[in-house]
Amino acid sequence: MARSSKPKHERYRGDFPIVVDGLVNRFGTQTVHENLDLKVRRGEILGVVGGSGTGKSVLMRSIIGLQPPSGGNIDVFDQSITEAEPDEVLGVRDRWGVLFQGGALFSTLTVGENVEVPLKQFYPDISDDLRHEIARYKVMLSGLPEEAVSKYPSELSGGMKKRAGLARALALDPELLFLDEPTAGLDPIGASAFDRLTKELKETLGLTVFLITHDLDTLHEICDRVAVLADKKVIAVDTVPNLMELDHPWIQEYFNGPRGRAALTAQALDELRRHMDRPVAAHAVKALDKTPPGKDKA
Numbered sequence: 001m002a003r004s005s006k007p008k009h010e011r012y013r014g015d016f017p018i019v020v021d022g023l024v025n026r027f028g029t030q031t032v033h034e035n036l037d038l039k040v041r042r043g044e045i046l047g048v049v050g051g052s053g054t055g056k057s058v059l060m061r062s063i064i065g066l067q068p069p070s071g072g073n074i075d076v077f078d079q080s081i082t083e084a085e086p087d088e089v090l091g092v093r094d095r096w097g098v099l100f101q102g103g104a105l106f107s108t109l110t111v112g113e114n115v116e117v118p119l120k121q122f123y124p125d126i127s128d129d130l131r132h133e134i135a136r137y138k139v140m141l142s143g144l145p146e147e148a149v150s151k152y153p154s155e156l157s158g159g160m161k162k163r164a165g166l167a168r169a170l171a172l173d174p175e176l177l178f179l180d181e182p183t184a185g186l187d188p189i190g191a192s193a194f195d196r197l198t199k200e201l202k203e204t205l206g207l208t209v210f211l212i213t214h215d216l217d218t219l220h221e222i223c224d225r226v227a228v229l230a231d232k233k234v235i236a237v238d239t240v241p242n243l244m245e246l247d248h249p250w251i252q253e254y255f256n257g258p259r260g261r262a263a264l265t266a267q268a269l270d271e272l273r274r275h276m277d278r279p280v281a282a283h284a285v286k287a288l289d290k291t292p293p294g295k296d297k298a
């Protein structure tokens, strides 16, 4: 399993680190994906949305090679994941990190030991001291206090568990980061802090982020584009404002329904608050805050 003898790869410089072409996924008689196409741009945060059961997680699992598809092709860094031999896939697996729903931490290992798992798997030759040091650094990079390194998952809050899972996802300095509903179960303040962290990490580490979410605030705040899954396909990929213009029932219901409008208003309020020193903006924020529910807060 070790690949330390292989030369270190170059960072990907192409435009589309992930290209999904004609993906088909069937489970028995159930077809989840039928000719699904998707291109993820390098350096973007791509939000992935869709109703429950539309196959967002199956799509992510297909891209990271955990779900052999029934048809189609997936290239990651211009290399086919679907047709590659297991050994070849190993060569790209250390170039992505995954935060699964719920964190998926090993409960019998400390946070630091959890982060060390992929380091041991892919770089078995590095010294214990260096491995501990890398793990400690990743834990702090994920916004956890240094003491968290020696804590067990059961001793952490929900938000801290997500950050620990993120630290593990970042263990191998990935170019691609997969996040499956990272803000689910977090309170609004925790969710917003996690969103900010995701954006900061994307910018400072030059990540491309594939982010499955139901969280409208996340979509508005940090996603460069959003892919919408419906009818077994990706029916649209665009910025949120452009998606809101589309005449598809699910998209209209989702983005222009009451929750979608509330998220949009919250974002507008945030924008205004950033200019609170200007008296006019302060008045506008007050006025928007007082708008009765149900009335449009344009």
Ligand SMILES: Nc1ncnc2c1ncn2[C@@H]1O[C@H](COP(=O)(O)OP(=O)(O)OP(=O)(O)O)[C@@H](O)[C@H]1O
Residues within 6 Å of the ligand: 027, 032, 050, 051, 052, 053, 054, 055, 056, 057, 058, 059
């Ligand atoms: N290993 C499997 N075997 C059989 N059916 C599966 C398997 N994995 C997923 N499915 C089915 O595929 C469909 C899509 O599942 P998936 O978890 O990708 O949905 P999702 O869009 O992520 O949903 P949610 O938003 O509720 O998490 C579901 O109907 C699910 O039951």
